Amino acid sequence: MANQTSQAKKYKDYEASKLPKRPILINCLKAFFIGGLICVIGQFISLFYMYFFNFTEQTAGNPTVATLIFITMLLTGFGIYNKIAQFAGAGTAVPVTGFGNAVISAAIEHRTEGFVQGVGGNMFKLAGSVILFGTFSAFVIALIKTIFSYWSGT
Structure with a gap:
């Protein structure tokens, strides 16, 4: 038993010595700047909606998110987003484009x-859970806010 453990440790050490070193700092910088x-x-896009369509800062959020998702879907369809x-x-x-x-x-x-069982059914596997948890979280936050505002008298 002890021999197997020592062989496993030797193999892990050997494997670790052969793996290429990951450029963690470079990867973090790439993620930071591309995400930014x-x-x-x-x-x-938000400023575009506010300037040309007279949205306010609060109302420009939804069309901005929808536009980013639409652009991401186009880029994914053409194979650009994956690169x-x-x-x-x-x-x-991390940003909404990942969704x-x-x-x-x-x-x-x-x-x-097919379009119904293939595209439609599988496309909403991820979206359904995101929408469900988003809606549930919004309900819980609204409930907490209502309770606090009731106690504070506002």
Whole structure:
């Protein structure tokens, strides 16, 4: 038993010595700057809606998010977003664009099964859970806010 443990440790040490070192700092910087660039693009889209369509800062949020998701879905469909994601890593997964990419990727992957059962059924596997937990979280936050405002008398 002790011999197997020592062999396993030797193998793990050997394996660790052969693995290439990951450039963690470079990867973090890429994720930071690409994620930040996506957010800057989102800010420009928001300002576009506020300037040309007279949205307020609060009302420009929903069309901005929808526009970012739509752009992401187009880029994913043409295979561009995946190349960006390979370069930036988590920088593309964290913003709302990661959600759009995940939804459309599931749809593209199952398109051979047909539009209803393949695309429609698999596209909303991820979206359904996000919508469910988002709605439930909003309900809980609203309930907590209502309780606190009732106790504070406002």
